[in-house]
Amino acid sequence: GAGVSQSPRYKVAKRGQDVALRCDPISGHVSLFWYQQALGQGPEFLTYFQNEAQLDKSGLPSDRFFAERPEGSVSTLKIQRTQQEDSAVYLCASSKQGNTEAFFGQGTRLTVV
Amino acid sequence: QKEVEQNSGPLSVPEGAIASLNCTYSDRGSQSFFWYRQYSGKSPELIMFIYSNGDKEDGRFTAQLNKASQYVSLLIRDSQPSDSATYLCAVIGQAGTALIFGKGTTLSVSS
Numbered sequence: 019g020a021g022v023s024q025s026p027r028y029k030v031a032k033r034g035q036d037v038a039l040r041c042d043p044i045s046g047h048v049s050l051f052w053y054q055q056a057l058g059q060g061p062e063f064l065t066y067f068q069n070e071a072q073l074d075k076s077g078l079p080s081d082r083f084f085a086e087r088p089e090g091s092v093s094t095l096k097i098q099r100t101q102q103e104d105s106a107v108y109l110c111a112s113s114k115q116g117n118t119e120a121f122f123g124q125g126t127r128l129t130v131v
Numbered sequence: 132q133k134e135v136e137q138n139s140g141p142l143s144v145p146e147g148a149i150a151s152l153n154c155t156y157s158d159r160g161s162q163s164f165f166w167y168r169q170y171s172g173k174s175p176e177l178i179m180f181i182y183s184n185g186d187k188e189d190g191r192f193t194a195q196l197n198k199a200s201q202y203v204s205l206l207i208r209d210s211q212p213s214d215s216a217t218y219l220c221a222v223i224g225q226a227g228t229a230l231i232f233g234k235g236t237t238l239s240v241s242s
Contacts, residue, residue, distance in 0.1 A: 049228065051229055051230070053230075053232075058234075059234055059235075060135075060219050060221075060232030060233050060234045060235050061175065061219075061230075061232050062232070063229045063230070063231065066228060066229050068228075073228070074227070074228070074229065077229075109174055109175070111230075116228030116229075117162065117163050117223050117228050118163075119165060119177050119180050120165075120177070120230060121177060122167075122174040122175050122176070123174060124173070124174050125174045
């Protein structure tokens with residue numbers, strides 16, 4: 019596609035529920051990043067894929083967070099047993115290579131109630 | 132010390148003026164520097180990137196990099212009300228590939 023596509027755009031989850039957020043990167047982009055953005059803050063790095071390999075997951079806040087990119091294209095960020103502090107906008111970005119300019123999707127706004 | 136520091140603002144300038152946005156970073160080995168614009172409720176949009184010391188101009192935007200001072204800036208000439216947004220400075224550190232963001236500076240351009 020022309021840009022990075024994320025779905026759903028909005029998600030309301032009850033505390034304790036599992037959620038899955040999808041990212042479809044720009045075609046041909048090798049690198050894919052997930053970020054978490056709280057209100058009034060800059061995006062915080064969660065994890066990075068190069069093709070299907072997850073090369074850095076140092077930003078994942080707990081073992082309830084899991085990400086995958088099994089075929090090196092679409093990626094899914096899964097959050098198990100959601101907590102209120104997980105409420106944020108989850109942004110996906112892709113780039114041709116790891117240290118070049120990255121382009122963001124529209125984000126998924128997760129609200130845990 | 133946060134890795135990328137920005138003054139949160141708000142920075143208020145009149146229409147037609149030059150807006151100057153500043154950013155400092157802590158990783159001296161950082162190689163790549165980016166400015167993103169983020170409108171309220173929207174995702175970050177890349178507006179400039181710079182890799183070498185000096186100035187880089189693109190239309191009304193000029194990015195300036197001083198690696199010795201670990202300082203990056205963005206100048207917006209002839210500011211327009213449509214430039215009102217949060218500007219995020221982002222850096223890729225020496226050891227990494229992911230963007231590290233500052234908190235952003237809110238710019239308000241009044242007509």
